[in-house]
Amino acid sequence: MGLQPYLLLSATVFSIGLFGVMTRRNTIGILLGVELMMNAVNINLVAFSRYTAAASGMIFTVFTICITVTEAALGLAIVILLFRVRRTVMADHLDLLKG
Amino acid sequence: MTEQITFAALSIVLVGSALAVVLSKNLFHAVLWLALALTGTAGIFLLLDAEFLAAVQLLLYAGGIITIVVFAIVVTERLIGERLTQTNMRIGGAAFVSVVFLGFIVVVLGRHALPAFRPEMPGDLTRLIGETVLTRYVLPFELLAVLMLVGMLGAIYFARPED
Numbered sequence: 001m002g003l004q005p006y007l008l009l010s011a012t013v014f015s016i017g018l019f020g021v022m023t024r025r026n027t028i029g030i031l032l033g034v035e036l037m038m039n040a041v042n043i044n045l046v047a048f049s050r051y052t053a054a055a056s057g058m059i060f061t062v063f064t065i066c067i068t069v070t071e072a073a074l075g076l077a078i079v080i081l082l083f084r085v086r087r088t089v090m091a092d093h094l095d096l097l098k099g
Numbered sequence: 100m101t102e103q104i105t106f107a108a109l110s111i112v113l114v115g116s117a118l119a120v121v122l123s124k125n126l127f128h129a130v131l132w133l134a135l136a137l138t139g140t141a142g143i144f145l146l147l148d149a150e151f152l153a154a155v156q157l158l159l160y161a162g163g164i165i166t167i168v169v170f171a172i173v174v175t176e177r178l179i180g181e182r183l184t185q186t187n188m189r190i191g192g193a194a195f196v197s198v199v200f201l202g203f204i205v206v207v208l209g210r211h212a213l214p215a216f217r218p219e220m221p222g223d224l225t226r227l228i229g230e231t232v233l234t235r236y237v238l239p240f241e242l243l244a245v246l247m248l249v250g251m252l253g254a255i256y257f258a259r260p261e262d
Contacts, residue, residue, distance in 0.1 A: 001102050001103055001106065002213060002214065002215040002216070003213040003214050003215075004208060004213050005106060005110075006143070006147070007204075007208055007213070008205065008208065009110050009113065009114070009143070011201055011204040011205065011208070012114055012117075012201060013113060013114065013117050013136075014200075014204075015197040015198070015200050015201040015204075016114070016117040016118055016120075016121055016197070017117070017121070018193075018196070018197050018200060019121050019193050019194060019196075019197040020120060020121030022189065022192075022193035022196065022197075023121065023189065023190050023193045024121070026126055028126060028168060028171055028172060028175070029126055029129060031168070032120055032121075032129055032130065032133050032168070033120075033121060035133060035137075035160075035164060036117055036120060036121070036133070036136065039136065039137060039140050039160070042140065042152075042156075043140060043143055043144075046143075046144055046147050046149050046152060047147060049149075050147040050148060050149065050217060050220075051213075051214045051217055051218070052214075052218070053217075053218040053219065053220055053221065055224065055227045055228055055231050056231070056236075058149055058151075058152055058224070058228055059228060059231055059232055059236050061149075061152055062152065062155060062228070062232070063239060063240075063243055065152075065155055065156065065159055065160065066159070066243050066246075066247060067243070067246065068160075068164075069159050069160070069163055069164060069247075070246060070247050070250035070251075071250075072163075072164045072167060072168070073167055073250060073251065073254045074250050074253055074254050074257070076167050076168065076170075076171040076254075077253070077254035077255075077257035077258045078257060079171055079175060080171060080174055080175065080257070080258050081257045081258065083174065083175040084261065089175045
């Protein structure tokens with residue numbers, strides 16, 4: 001099997017994640033969409049790495065997985081802080097910086 | 100032949116659960132679907148001979164992130180329920196942008212010749228990853244450790260008890 005099916009699958013998952021980021025009202029839902037997009041990028045990296053027989057892509061996948069976990073932990077901490085201050089996590093209610 | 104069947108099954112699971120993540124009305128169900136999607140990705144990694152990455156994926160993503168998200172939902176639960184609409188008014192526009200983006204990638208992929216078969220990996224992949232991380236990529240690896248420490252401290256600082 002060639003490389004193309006893996007790239008198509010990853011592009012599909014990325015688009016679905018993009019759709020989720022654009023449509024969710026809840027901040028946690030937006031973070032879930034970002035996780036899906038990151039996941040699609042990881043599939044891409046591993047597939048390219050396997051089909052060029054180089055380990056670098058897999059090492060970068062380990063790095064992106066670690067960075068994504070850090071990002072999720074920080075993002076959810078910010079969501080909890082937001083909830084504490086504004087009593088809501090809906091993105092369209094968080095309009096403090098809107099002119 | 101086995102590879103094609105496994106790939107097709109994993110693709111159906113992955114795309115289906117990803118759609119359920121972005122479309123389900125209840126946010127808690129969305130998180131559970133995300134767990135299925137991440138597990139399906141671990142299966143794709145196994146199909147690509149990356150056993151170590153599949154294990155990391157299951158431990159960090161499906162284990163770690165899902166737990167954190169569930170806790171965050173429980174803490175901010177007051178306004179999250181099935182009675183509240185979870186999507187905004189721009190579903191049509193967002194679907195249009197996503198489909199155009201996907202079509203663009205499909206067109207680009209169709210124009211370039213991609214490798215049709217896999218080369219043999221030189222030796223054990225897990226051993227190769229371990230050796231490369233501790234030799235050539237040791238500086239990014241250490242920086243990553245610092246980044247995770249700083250991120251953890253920041254998260255604890257943000258979510259500290261109210262005083």
